[in-house]
Amino acid sequence: MTVVAVLPWVDPAPAAAADAVPVARTAVAGPSPSSGPRLVFRGDGQQPVEQGDEFRITVLDMPAGWDEVSVASPALVEPVRLVPRAEGATDSDPDRYQAGATVRMDVDPGTYSLVATSHGRVVTSAELKVSPYGPARIGRFGVWQEETVLGDPVRPGSRVNVLLGDAHPLPGEDVLVAKSPAFTRDVKIRRDGPEDPACKCDDGSILFTGHTTLRDDLPVGTYPLTVASHDGRETHTTRITVAGEPVTPSRSWALWGVPAVLAVLCGAGIALRLRLRLRLRLRRKNTGPA
Template identity: 30%
Template structure:
């Protein structure tokens, strides 16, 4: 699902629109041949082409920055900007585009609309207006209201304390849903450049995060708890718009060298007690990290079996598939036994039936694998090698050796 920023993004969008309006207004001034009561000819001997560009001239809070660019002033001398919103006149610095500055609106500024004047050579060469709105209390943002995150998803957090009296410089976020605490920092080159007290950071939820509501705690200097927010995590289920899995299985095939996943059957497969059977699982789009967690369980198995990705050429063009050999318990009573595989963080659980017959020495499907995954047993190694004649003979020779030992 798409990454969702904090509500600060909404305010940023407003600034972009208002900044665009400011640029358009400045464009109108260009067409008029300048701005303000004095012309560029009067101010600096130019051709009347003084251009004033304000970014973030509207919808400002006390403490936010106003980006000021003045173009078209020739000659040397100070270029200054004055306004009741600034604590003192601001001297602009020369740059390749003219003169530039980024002063902050004084924290004591009351809501209202204020004039802004540009002076060059002791004369006013351009004017604009700056709007200021009331201060806002500090806010900690984790998710938008009602948002649910998926395991493995990236989470953005922000703390905005642009408010009179706030002076903290170090903030961190802790949660049982995170691998480690997350430090929030200010990035002056971000899209929120005009807010000098916006601290942000990101955390990636581990792919195995369980469904639930987690507490996300913001800490300030000295371990002081600043704020807490809830975080809801839930894996995608079949029917959800962002669920992309298509799990199939479990299915079963013999642990003989001449058989493979293409021979697997979901129903009716028979294996003797004490024998070995390969468990197969397919999924078009597994969850992130799931390849290390897929496990098949059954009361018929000696132990749960970790399924491994089939990376052989035989799997080319197929949905991702996973299989591993499972040893059937010795002395198990004949009958039908359930085999369960859970995926997509437990939201997709499928059960297959395996027919266990009476055990017999040398029975089909018997192997010496340890249930460790493809390649763990001699028979599986023969399959991965492509089912070559040498592999089949090696498996047959191993079976004969075992029978001779059993006969002693």
């Protein structure tokens, strides 16, 4: 007798997971949570600022109703006061005069905290990287006369103007000393000196100017002109070209000395003549008839 087992019907196995068709899902973007107030300044804080440098600070994403923020740091000369760009704005106005910060010249290079407070409460902070004050950027440097341009040859014994233009001068350094073996003496050149208006141009540099006299015994040739700046840490050198006949005082003496001598002699002659007349009158009076 044959026994046949009757098995229940079973559905075929589902396809392997590797063969399954992926279901596309779309995420619905909702409002991202605010990161809160933050300070923005040069290079988002990644670019260092130099000792003595000036830069602007802005605060962003402040809560509604704020009215002022003070930003302070040991690296700054004084705190910076920030106010809303407009009524109801969450950002400050970077163009206001108070938004400008100045780094102290005497602060050591390094990283410092910028702390923003509002009515005594800290609202945000950031890091400020301070680098050493950068080198000078010398543009124009040399001597010139009224009838020449900078760098032209000058005659021995002539009076010359000295100019140094620095696009990155050291703050507070207002007087430099120019030295040359061609000079009769060292000369002080001053920021915004009296010769400054004659040298103005639009290169943006700060001008140091002064004037001196060249030695009248200089042979034709070139002579070094040296100026030390940035508290003596940098030395700048150019050349003075000397050519032509010396400018000697004899010419000035010929023009002004002779008339002066004649005037002195004339005055002395008149005085002697008057003195003789007075003596003659006194003698006649004393020897008159008895």
